[in-house]
Amino acid sequence: MPLYEITRDSLTPIAQKTFTELGFQERANIQRAVRAHIAAITPGVRTMVLAEEFGDWVGANRRIDLLCLDEEARLVVVELKREDGAHMELQALRYAAMVSTMRFDQAVEAHRKYLKSMGSSEDPEQAIRDFLEIEDGQVALSEEVRIVLAASDFPQELTTTVLWLNKQGLDIRCVQMRPHLVDQRVLIDIQQVIPLPEAEQYQVAVREKSMEQAAARPSSRDWTRFDLVIGDQIFTNLPKRRLIYEVVKEALRRGLTPSQIGAAVPWRESTIFLSADGQLDSLTFQSVGGEKSLARYYSADEDIFHIGGKTYAFSTQWGSRTREAIDNINKLMPEGAPVTYAPTTKVVDEVTYGEHVIRQRENGSIEVERNGVPMQPVKPVLRELAMKLQLLPQNGRGNDLNTRQLGAQVVRAVKEL
Template sequence: MALYEMSSENALSPIPLTSFSSMGVYERTHLQKALRAQISAITPGVDTMVLAEEFGDWVGANRRIDLLCLDKDRKLVVVELKREDGASMELQAIRYAAMISAMRFEQAVEAHRKYLTSIGSTTDPERAIRDFLELDDGERVELDEEVRIVLAAATFGTELSTTVLWLNKQGLDLRCVQMRPHLLDGRLLLDVQQVIPLPEAAHYQVAIREKEAQQAVARSSERNMTKYNLSIDGRTFANLAGRRVIYEIIAEALRQGVKVDAISGALPWKGDSTFLSAPGLLSEAQLLERTGNPGSGYFSQDNMLLQAEGCTLAVSKRWGDQVMDAISSIVDLLPAANVSVELSSPTSEPEVVAYDGFEIMQDQSTTITITKNGVACTPTIRVLRDLAAKLGVEVTNGAGKDMNTRQLGAKVMEAVRAQPA
């Protein structure tokens, strides 16, 4: 896009685009020196410090990283610069990232020591890194094995852009930052923009990668063929897959005004990957383009998209063996809950245990009911908490949140079965 100057008469005048080479600007002598002093210009949204310049301390290699950096997440950052077209620079940067991925904290300190010496600084390198990471003296430091890559150039061709997009989908973290020089009254202005990924989509793409990594382990259990009958306020849905049941209940929760963050928070094992989300009223194509996600793990069809809090949402399809936990957790959020879920064709008798005069029953759909002397005890969760206290059972999950009825019921039944005969 063009850069314009707006006059006091509201007239727009284009500021001419120039080139670094025609202005006598060189990568190492000028660009690299300027960016090392203002690294935030090409790392938007990520707090970053420069560790080393022209780093090449590895055996059997005569190539050097333009700028080696560190971010707040203890990830090393390879920064490669080109003053004009960035063709093929991604391949070089990946090689560098592989070479430094095993760098230890002590090696990072030594690299930073050499850099500080080269620029005439007497700052203590270890103290500087610890201050940046907000770590105390003596606290053990391990660098993250994942290495980020930032490519900065005046232009990026289609071949490089396509490659970077594909590599990001495979789990790498590559960013392309475009630096376009403009000439105004003898002054050189830089228009610096992150173009891949777009800054507003970066958060969602990171969440997508994390989701896919977590779910890769559980894919063998995701093909759950169990079918359920669902009823919501008199509306019935017969013979639904578990993931579709979750979709319908989430849709009902949003209709009743439950916040998106509350739903994600009630599903700690899913978190942000519960939804594929982007601001605005979007179509499927627009949502997938905005988030950079192929949509295969979400209900992303146009007729399945949900709207809430100014965003378009696609609900996850992947729930593994936690379908009923998810259903129960979301139902617990509903201000007005009139929801029932049952197997479309139950295959076994309900399980029953007795304790302290109560009978605790879990049916095939994992629904918990409690009776005493043949009379139903409600609310079920309150009775379960009383029994849990007597049995020494924790009532919170690993995330520190109160268990729902199904989760706590299963724990209480397990504790009863473990009691001496």
């Protein structure tokens, strides 16, 4: 809504300008001004600036305009746009994910660099402790990351997305900054438009209630993921259907037949495989078997099996008896490296190196993603990364490191960069 100048008996609209028309730069002017008065765009939440143009992560050239901390020890990602804020919510979400694992010592180091850039000799740790009103002892940052988007205008697709994300439990605020020229002075009308301040407490209460109901809602589906170890190969974070696929793949590799595997799972014996005569590729297999009939089977070229002059596709439909089926197949497994599996544990360390993300889980297992795609098997990828990092893939006795040892070594090396 426009601003008006009121006289005794009339209202005169004050024309809205754009920052571009007024010659204001996004970083040199707007960001600098907001940095000095962060409270202007964070109403009702006491906030301090930790860092400016923050980008301390490996393999990324993007930077957060302002990285802040609020009074509840939550990190706050602040993104600023001079004009239209189109797509800025997607960028901010990526940044929030990247900083979500930040520790207190890393926050202190980020603030140290910021203070140095400002010419300040203030102690960064003490500054943060004073702000949080924590005199001594350990400080743990909240797992929740808030987002503040500030721009002169927000398109409908952005506001719709933000409203939906907030309903899912995130905390994203949209703050509108609109400049006006009055007697050669630039006045900025700053309004929080999402959530509306007068409705904020209500919206927070609704969101918390929805999250509480979702957590309490019973679910019969088992979402457990598993780590599978076959000798020196480690497959991490597998859903149950992929877990049994990898076990069956190994069983077939060791010489078990599809009929033997089917007999080990009598309640699924007739539907565990689809087969066709000949050594077929996936397209030919689909034309023979019918696309609809293959919809519930692994039928990509890399997933089908060629055995005894026939082509087989393995079922993707596995329910509550998946682990029983795996154990039955494992009992028939011909001699070879042990095949074991266990529920996936939580991630205790994660680093990014180029296009790769390497995670170390609580049980020591290692998983690697490249551009978001899980890499299997893991060890060849770790060897490649170890070479780039100039690491030796052998221990002090000259023996090859196993996957977990090599992964831990790679994680340490990346963290030391």
